[in-house]
Structure formats: C-alpha cells, structure tokens
Amino acid sequence: MSDQGRTTGSYSSYGGSYGTSPYDTNNTNQPSRQTVKFLTAATIGVSLLFLSGLILVGTVIGLIIATPLLVLFSPILVPAAIVLSLIVGGFVFSGASGVAAIAALSWIYNYVSGNRPAGTDTLDYAKGLITDKARDVKDRSKEYGNYAQGRAQEATQGSY
Numbered sequence: 001m002s003d004q005g006r007t008t009g010s011y012s013s014y015g016g017s018y019g020t021s022p023y024d025t026n027n028t029n030q031p032s033r034q035t036v037k038f039l040t041a042a043t044i045g046v047s048l049l050f051l052s053g054l055i056l057v058g059t060v061i062g063l064i065i066a067t068p069l070l071v072l073f074s075p076i077l078v079p080a081a082i083v084l085s086l087i088v089g090g091f092v093f094s095g096a097s098g099v100a101a102i103a104a105l106s107w108i109y110n111y112v113s114g115n116r117p118a119g120t121d122t123l124d125y126a127k128g129l130i131t132d133k134a135r136d137v138k139d140r141s142k143e144y145g146n147y148a149q150g151r152a153q154e155a156t157q158g159s160y
Contacts, residue, residue: 070077110117 107117107119111120111123
C-alpha cells in the first residue's frame with residue numbers, strides 16, 4: 001500500500017481536477033469576479049438610492065403636514081427651544097468642566113506623588129526656564145541697584 005504513488009490529474013477537489021482551483025478565472029462557465037462585484041455593488045447602490053428616495057418623500061410629506069402646527073405653535077416652541085438649548089448647553093459645559101477638573105486634579109496628584117504623567121518633561125522644562133529668567137531678573141536688579149547706588153553716591157559727593 002505504501003508503494004502506490006499518487007496519481008495526478010484524477011484527484012478531484014470541489015469538482016475540479018487536481019491542481020485547479022474552483023476560483024480559476026480561466027473557466028468560461030463561471031462569471032468573473034469583477035462582474036460579480038459590479039452586480040453586487042449595483043444592486044446595493046440601487047437599493048440604497050431607492051430607500052433614500054423613500055426617506056426624502058416621507059420627510060417632505062411629514063414637513064408638509066407639520067408646517068401648520070409649527071406655525072401655529074411657534075410663539076411657544078421658539079422660546080422653549082431657546083431655553084432648552086441653553087439648559088442643555090449649561091449641563092454639557094458643567095459636565096465638561098467637572099471632567100476637566102477631575103483630570104487636572106488627577107494629573108497634579110500623579111505629579112506630586114512622583115509618578116511621571118504625560119507632559120511632565122514639558123512642565124519641568126518650563127519650570128527651568130522660569131527659574132532661569134527669575135535668576136536673571138534678580139541679578140540684573142542687583143546690578144542696576146548697585147549702579148543706581150553708585151550714581152547716587154557720585155551725585156551726593158559732587159554736591160559737597
């Protein structure tokens with residue numbers, strides 16, 4: 001049994017002969033992949049176009065029906081919409097401010113506790129720049145103070 005070799009050409013897989021794929025493009029009985037892709041895309045596109053047309057028609061009909069009601073109740077609806085939008089905006093701003101405060105406090109806690117949160121290197125660099133500038137201002141003010149004191153002494157000595 002182990003002496004028997006494989007036979008080529010007679011092995012059948014998925015209905016084809018050995019060495020061929022069921023997806024061969026050379027087979028003229030099957031449509032090409034591009035044709036199937038095009039037909040699928042065209043079918044989906046036409047279906048979606050039809051659905052969008054139906055939605056547009058439904059929206060226009062709903063707007064035609066609702067327009068008299070909107071005109072009739074606009075003195076009540078417009079101020080109510082303005083107040084409602086201000087209330088919603090206030091809640092959103094309040095929530096965003098709370099989230100920002102929690103994030104800032106969390107970052108400060110991590111920084112103080114020794115963890116290195118994102119942006120620490122930039123903060124340390126800025127702190128170094130501010131320290132250097134403060135030292136420069138201090139040195140310049142001492143120099144200017146000494147200069148002013150020397151000028152004042154010169155002025156007072158010259159008046160005697």
